[in-house]
Amino acid sequence: MSNKKRRPGSKPAPRPPARRPPPALLAGLQEADSLMGRQRWSEAGSLLETLNQRYPGREELLELWLEVSQQLRDTRRCQGLCEQLLRSQPNDPDLLLILAGAYLANAHPVLGLRTFQRFLERWPEHERAAEARTAMEGVEGHLGPMLAELGLGGDEGIELAGLHEEMQALLAQGQYAEARRAGRRLLARLPHFAPALNNISQTYYAEGHLEQAMATVREVLDFAPDNVHALSNLTRLACLSGRMDEARQFAEQLQASAAPGFDRDYKIAEALSYLGDDAGVLEAFQRAGETGRLESSDPTFYHLAAVAALRLGREEEARRHWKRALELAPGLALARENLQDLARPPAERNGPWPFPFQNWITAKATGDLASLQEPAKRGASERALAEAVRTYVRRHPEVSALIPLLLDRGDPMGRQFALLVARLAATPALTAALRDFAFSQRGPDSQRMEAAQAALSGGLLAPGPTRLWMRGEWQELILMGYELHDEPLVSHPPQVEAWITEALDLMRRGAADRAESLFLRAREAEPDAPDILNNLAGVYSQQGRTVEAEALMRQAHERHPDYTFAATNLASICARTGRIEEARALLEPVLTRPRLHFNEFASLCMAQIELSLAENNQEAARSWLEMWEGADADHPHLEQFRRRINGLGPRKPPWKPLPR
Numbered sequence: 001m002s003n004k005k006r007r008p009g010s011k012p013a014p015r016p017p018a019r020r021p022p023p024a025l026l027a028g029l030q031e032a033d034s035l036m037g038r039q040r041w042s043e044a045g046s047l048l049e050t051l052n053q054r055y056p057g058r059e060e061l062l063e064l065w066l067e068v069s070q071q072l073r074d075t076r077r078c079q080g081l082c083e084q085l086l087r088s089q090p091n092d093p094d095l096l097l098i099l100a101g102a103y104l105a106n107a108h109p110v111l112g113l114r115t116f117q118r119f120l121e122r123w124p125e126h127e128r129a130a131e132a133r134t135a136m137e138g139v140e141g142h143l144g145p146m147l148a149e150l151g152l153g154g155d156e157g158i159e160l161a162g163l164h165e166e167m168q169a170l171l172a173q174g175q176y177a178e179a180r181r182a183g184r185r186l187l188a189r190l191p192h193f194a195p196a197l198n199n200i201s202q203t204y205y206a207e208g209h210l211e212q213a214m215a216t217v218r219e220v221l222d223f224a225p226d227n228v229h230a231l232s233n234l235t236r237l238a239c240l241s242g243r244m245d246e247a248r249q250f251a252e253q254l255q256a257s258a259a260p261g262f263d264r265d266y267k268i269a270e271a272l273s274y275l276g277d278d279a280g281v282l283e284a285f286q287r288a289g290e291t292g293r294l295e296s297s298d299p300t301f302y303h304l305a306a307v308a309a310l311r312l313g314r315e316e317e318a319r320r321h322w323k324r325a326l327e328l329a330p331g332l333a334l335a336r337e338n339l340q341d342l343a344r345p346p347a348e349r350n351g352p353w354p355f356p357f358q359n360w361i362t363a364k365a366t367g368d369l370a371s372l373q374e375p376a377k378r379g380a381s382e383r384a385l386a387e388a389v390r391t392y393v394r395r396h397p398e399v400s401a402l403i404p405l406l407l408d409r410g411d412p413m414g415r416q417f418a419l420l421v422a423r424l425a426a427t428p429a430l431t432a433a434l435r436d437f438a439f440s441q442r443g444p445d446s447q448r449m450e451a452a453q454a455a456l457s458g459g460l461l462a463p464g465p466t467r468l469w470m471r472g473e474w475q476e477l478i479l480m481g482y483e484l485h486d487e488p489l490v491s492h493p494p495q496v497e498a499w500i501t502e503a504l505d506l507m508r509r510g511a512a513d514r515a516e517s518l519f520l521r522a523r524e525a526e527p528d529a530p531d532i533l534n535n536l537a538g539v540y541s542q543q544g545r546t547v548e549a550e551a552l553m554r555q556a557h558e559r560h561p562d563y564t565f566a567a568t569n570l571a572s573i574c575a576r577t578g579r580i581e582e583a584r585a586l587l588e589p590v591l592t593r594p595r596l597h598f599n600e601f602a603s604l605c606m607a608q609i610e611l612s613l614a615e616n617n618q619e620a621a622r623s624w625l626e627m628w629e630g631a632d633a634d635h636p637h638l639e640q641f642r643r644r645i646n647g648l649g650p651r652k653p654p655w656k657p658l659p660r
Helices: 023-037 041-054 059-071 075-088 093-105 109-122 129-150 154-172 176-189 194-206 210-223 228-240 244-256 264-275 278-290 300-311 315-328 333-342 363-367 370-377 382-395 397-409 412-425 428-438 445-457 494-508 512-525 530-542 546-559 564-576 580-591 598-614 618-631 638-645
Strands: 464-470 473-479 483-485 595-597
Touching: 023 041, 023 059, 041 059, 059 075, 075 093, 075 154, 093 109, 093 129, 109 129, 109 154, 129 154, 154 176, 154 194, 176 194, 194 210, 194 228, 210 228, 228 244, 228 264, 228 397, 244 264, 264 278, 264 300, 278 300, 300 315, 300 333, 315 333, 382 397, 382 412, 397 412, 397 428, 412 428, 412 445, 428 445, 445 464, 445 473, 445 618, 473 618, 483 598, 494 512, 494 530, 512 530, 530 546, 530 564, 546 564, 564 580, 564 598, 580 598, 595 598, 598 618, 598 638, 618 638
Parallel strands: 483 595
Antiparallel strands: 464 473
């Protein structure tokens, strides 16, 4: 009803002075206030939500957040914030009016009516009393049809409808035990009241009790087999439990149901979004538009339609639906984030996604994610992390069934979670899910490449040319099945090691002459060490002594044919000077090795990029760059080669040493 926290003339009862906020909270509130002053409401809301997690229940924070939520037309948030603030500010008439309006917007007309009555009992002469009375008359005029739809009537019907709405409000606030108690009170008087059972089921799911949730909602089907809410909830719960065949059966019953319900098409679209049935979502959306129920539906309906449209390749239609969703609900983060994602280059897009990650896994499974985070924080080995993931999957078997769904239609957090679990658990089913994801058009190119490499390591893909969706089109890329490691490659006596380390540092700073003298000392001590010969050749290259450099590299390669860096550096020289076949011959033995050091792999990628550019094969060069980036995204030479591929770097890049 009201979209302002205060109006001129409002005089709430005085409150005792609040304690001074901690400095970090005060700084955050000031930043939020600055964002609000610039009308950057979504950013302010995100900041306040984060602050509330650290400083829960601070009134100065909640009041700012309420103002932001009103601007964003986030009526659910407004309701929760008003209820919270009224516990400490019961004599604030404005809060009561905002709460009444939020109840109406959230389809809680009885709670709205009671709140208006409470307001008028306390402040019958308030400047907005007439406005409240008019709103009450409007609600009373619509109560009859609403009660009839719930199967209720008369004064008792209003009382029971109020109890039903209280249960919904408790559920929205996360007060699950209290919501169940309210539901049980309803069922004691109306044993076949389907909404109560549906909501009790939701509380069990939220607490991680999937079987109990499904059993509760099945009770509805015993007396109302076509109940839309029950069938929608069962579709979702079966899907989240990993029982996809059951979920599809419930979805078929749901679509065939002729049971009434003002939000039936939305509930159908919501259930089908979990299943990835895009055509079914759009059919429900179109039907809602034809019957005139679309504009009164949850704005999220437009978001679900946009996701389905984009997944079917209808980009402009998706953009139009998301914009309409934001017109109706400016604070709808799902619509805003998907639109922002759509503006990214095709190679970097995550979307579209219908639901946030927390909608896919239970609160219990979310809480147990700490078991994965702790080993990562301690810097545990890959093996220890893999064991932690396998333990997590054993505790939550439904997660394995959700991995393909999250890879296909999860949000960025959900897909990253799915990639981590599938790659580390490495069961046959999860490796197959990674292979299928690699061949799809979902998610960023880098994640599909990561999935392809994992499927390759798992034996479900063969090395060599593979057709994948990259940069918005199908391309043939080269997959290599290397095991990469970071174990030491060479060792030297301490004095030699010190000379080499200092020389490499001098080379990185461009002091080739000083580096040369140190490498010559090292060669005197160990005349046949391949890394010393190779890096001395690098010194000659920096000095422009290319003939001597190549001769020394050949010497290193002939004496040590298995020394990777000599072969790859020599191949790079051959590629740059047009000796294509010789470059290929040098690299061929390296390509067949099953195991490489990270730096050996980087050197191989550099040589392959040089060879590809010499052959005017930009796509092959990009493919090698992406594999390199996937293995070592922080490598210092990546940007140099990226610029070369894009035609922005020199034809012959300066020689830079790699760790041995």
